[in-house]
Amino acid sequence: MRKITTDNVIIGAGTAGLAAYRAIKSANQEAILIEGGSYGTTCARVGCMPSKLLIAAAEAHHTQSRFSQFGIEINVPTTVNGKKVMARVTTERDRFVGFVLEGVDAIPKEDKIVGYARFIHPHQLMVDDHTEITFNKAIIATGSSPVIPPFLQELGERVIVNDDIFSWQDLPRSVAVFGPGVIGLELGQALHRLNVNVSLFGRDNHIGPISDPVVKNEALTIFKDEMNYIPDAQDIKVVRHADKVHIYFTTSDNTQQKIITVDYVVAATGRTPNVSQLNLPALNIELDQRGVPLFDRHTMQCGNSHIFIAGDANHNVPLLHEAADEGKIAGENAISYPNIEKKLRRSAIGVVFSDPQIAIIGQRFADIKRDQIVIGEVNFGNQGRSRVMLKNKGILRVYADKLTGRLLGAEMIGPDAEHLAHLLSWVHQLNLSVNEILALPFYHPVIEEGLRTALRDAQEKINTLSHSQIAA
Template sequence: MAGIERQYELVVIGNGAAGDNIARTLGRQGRKVALVEKAHLGGECLNDGCVPSKALIEIAREARRHPISWTEALARVHAVQLLVRGNDPGGGFDRDGVDLYWGEARFLAPGRVAVGDDVLVAPDVVVATGTEPGLPPIPGLAEARPLTNRTIFRVAQLPRRLAVIGGGPIGLELGQALHRLGSEVTLFEALDRIAATEEPEVSLELQRIFEAEGIRVVTGAKLARAERLADGTVALETADGRFVVDDVLVAAGRKPVIPAGLAELGLARDSRGFIAIEPCGRTSVPGTWAAGDVTGKFQFTHYAAYQAHHIAKHIAEGVCEPIPDAIVPWAIFTDPEIGHAGMTEAQARERGLAVATGMLAARELDWFRTTGQVEGFAKVVVDAETGALLGAHFLCARASTLAGEACLAIQHGLTDRQVAGTIHPYPTAGELFRWACARAVSGRQRG
């Protein structure tokens, strides 16, 4: 049976940070906009990512002082999600001039998207469908039915012994939080260090902190096989021996979610399977744009919103201009946190730059002493001649906030001397960035 055609100026598929931003922006401008969502409003971040994981991390921090049951922890996590989601089941899209459609989107042709019995027709379509957990190619792993970030918040009982596969942000955050809530955690990372996107000093110190807490960290892990045994436990075969745990949490990569029918229209994808886009955000399919994690750029909510802001502008103005380059900071919400802005020392040297660095331990400053959060340090990377800031890296309390200040300084070309000469309130964590920059100045002067 032929579907009912409904004409729009824009169709957006997916309601994560990118899709939400574009749909509301154009809807508020008076454009006729349709938004398609198959499962839950808010995307990965609200439902299975940033919001529940950060809530769990805070609860786990509290659990270091007094016991908190898994049942209570989950109830509190879900309460936070409800608070963030709000009371309107329709997300308030009607007030923003956006028609919300529930269901799977399927491309029939460029500019023609089927949702149930409806066919949405528009000159512009935005694909903002995000990613889903990927499974590494370990024999038997899929059959062992491992947990992921999408299922861990729905298990009735916390595993007593838990293997975490993946030493990136998701594995590190959830691994530490679940350990603090009562799991015996073994963390497996295939590379030679955890947090491999960070400075080596950050990775090594974080591993030391994890191991001091009682988390077993196995780097260079070669997992040969996984098997769900008859008693419900899982056996992991490695070069170092056999590990038997109650469950496995996989946090080792993401794969893009591509709407049905789009590949048949000649969609170009990169070597990892993510949607390839022009610098302005357009795909190879006429009239079709892509934004957010599905493009495989920086898979952060804040970058998806930045990307979406410019794509919404391009659609509104009918242009295809490159999205401006920007320094993209990020944080890993372990305890202590990791904050990252700009280049690492190795990346700067790979570009042929002469660099200098400045490092300062958190325990040297009064804010960290007075709060008792003395673990960690700051490291800044600067141009050895001019002192221009190239990168700033933090492992400490409030590192996520410090990364924002460092990003501002790098983005606008400040030098180590300018930051060191800027008054910061006392006592605050922000002083760590200032005095690390002062160390860089001193080091350059000695050099």
């Protein structure tokens, strides 16, 4: 049995854990980094980067569908070589993972321990059965794992999670994707555009992270027009027959049972924090109903304890840039503990890399008091630059305080949403009003003019309210 004493221990060497380690070491404090799985971060191995590689291939193939509308004729039909598609995804994915591994390799050997940690005391933990560590402060950065719901678990190897897709050497003929959230929507549409027969199953007409009913209805129309998307599947039953899966279901407007047969089922039904094996009760800190420690998102501290939690493990905002920020905050507060400082959190920004893209910044529609806002809107159907590029689909809605005019948030589906989301999140973090944003430059002809249209709509409504109050 090896015994170690250290000032700080970090459980998990993903994005959050590495950020915490760097913060602590920059202050010349001790830190031990524990990792039980593979090095390389979720983003690089099975998340952001490989999924975007698959999406890029899908976009390249899908582009040809618009050629004829531009007057361009293709005389030779294009085909999708699934093996070559997945070979590029794998090669480029491994390249991104390699960059992360280079950083991990640079960490001194004595600062790294391989194995799975479990707490045995508020200031002690065990790594597997080979190392006991006594520590002053601990940072939990164990990430998350995809969940397979019970009704799919009997399908054996015919049910996979999104992580498994990136180990494919070829594309299958057909899949059913359960869960039209961010992951399911991105991967489902990408596979569809790579000539895989895709059926996307949802419930209660939810789609992506959208909460605005107007934006949601637009998104439902767009994706139902393109692919076999069943947003309100009910009475679902899955049965495996040899190497096929039969899916029986009904819908809210048709009680007659339907059946779809596929090669694989992809469970994109959410992820769960990797905390169940940590023996958190040994820490004497308060846990929520999922067994995740209660924490302050501005300090990453669990209660008033010496324990901090960052990244996907806290199940707050499972995004790479948020995990990096949280890891840094956790590391900095571990350094100064017991003197804890609330840190600035950046304006919320989320993007779904579907086509059209979906974006949400600031406060969501569902979280805003309707009687305190005005809503500015633009439909991209007739927006100039969008029509030029044949990308004229979608709606942007911006939410502004009706008294101060301050931008509170926005939800959208439409062209270049990833770029508009950045512009909106920047001005949101600067606390700018709609009028102040409109004073900034807008070029012509660009998609950003659509944003200006929505802002003008909001400002006109603010002006109307002000005039009516003066008249009253």
